[in-house]
Amino acid sequence: MSHATFAPTAQPYTTQTTVGQLVADRPDRSRLFMKLGIDYCCGGKLTLQDAAEKKGLDAASILATLTALETLEPAGSAPNPALMSLTALADHIVGTHHAYLKEELPRLAFLTRKVAAVHGDDHPWLREVHAVYTGLAEELSSHLQKEEVILFPAIRNLEQTGDSGAPFGADLSHPVLMMEHEHAEAGEALTKLRALTSDFTPPASACNSFRAMLDGLEQLERDTHEHISKENNILFPRAMAQFQGTHHA
Ligand SMILES: [Fe+2]
Ligand SMILES: [Fe+2]
Known part of the structure; x- marks a missing residue:
């Protein structure tokens, strides 16, 4: 992987982490944000909490979804x-x-x-x-x-x-x-x-x-x-x- 270096984030992520930071640390998170209609580019400075509220969504569930997706993602269970x-x-x-x-x-x-x-x-x-x-x-x-x-x-x-x-x-x-x-x-x-x-x-x-x-x-x-x-x-x-x-x- 050849991603640019970014200032490391204080993990674990919380609903107070900004959307921009979440995507910067892991760009494939943009998929979920795009699906939910959350602006991760120009609106990236908003915390997950604020961005979710703007869309009437629950920030904690979004965070849980991200965590679940990233836990599932590592390959290994793929059929041969x-x-x-x-x-x-x-x-x-x-x-x-x-x-x-x-x-x-x-x-x-x-x-x-x-x-x-x-x-x-x-x-x-x-x-x-x-x-x-x-x-x-x-x-x-x-x-x-x-x-x-x-x-x-x-x-x-x-x-x-x-x-x-x-x-x-x-x-x-x-x-x-x-x-x-x-x-x-x-x-x-x-x-x-x-x-x-x-x-x-x-x-x-x-x-x-x-x-x-x-x-x-x-x-x-x-x-x-x-x-x-x-x-x-x-x-x-x-x-x-x-x-x-x-x-x-
Ligand atoms: Fe094909
Ligand atoms: Fe093909």
Whole structure:
């Protein structure tokens, strides 16, 4: 992780901690604040108590939610994709990585646009970040559709009935190659985003939206790498092998 250094906060957090400090210490907290309509950027100087009251919310519950999310978050309980059936693995990918992208892509579209508009004069590379991100997000959205509507149902059918039920029959090689090609393109866009942002490192003067954007992009890279790896390294080769087994039987 390459986050800028911040003055360490006196922990544990209380409802008197400012929203800005909470997000500065851990930018992914911006997700919950965004969901609750709490302004963590321009309104970041408010204590959690005051910010919650403004929205008619209970600060103590928000703090409890943050703590619960952060306790749950460390990985370790994730299922082992190598041990799943093809159907379960396809369901798992849609339910985790695709669901994450559907929720996260619009948020990052908002953040990259806003940060480029506000800080693009000082940091012209932010405009390129926005452009690269926009292309990536469009490609990913259509990529998810193709997997969910065409390839994954074919893989499930193949496993369950020995017949893909798709127009391309049981030969998955063409759609799989196409998906792998799109994965490579997404990987290149992510590499470009990492380079443009100097490894997602915020400038010292960066505001909370700026930091939340970089943190979100870094998580996007991490999740997409994991996602692509499950497809390229596990789901697709096993589905192809299954086809060959069926084909030669
Ligand atoms: Fe996928
Ligand atoms: Fe994919």
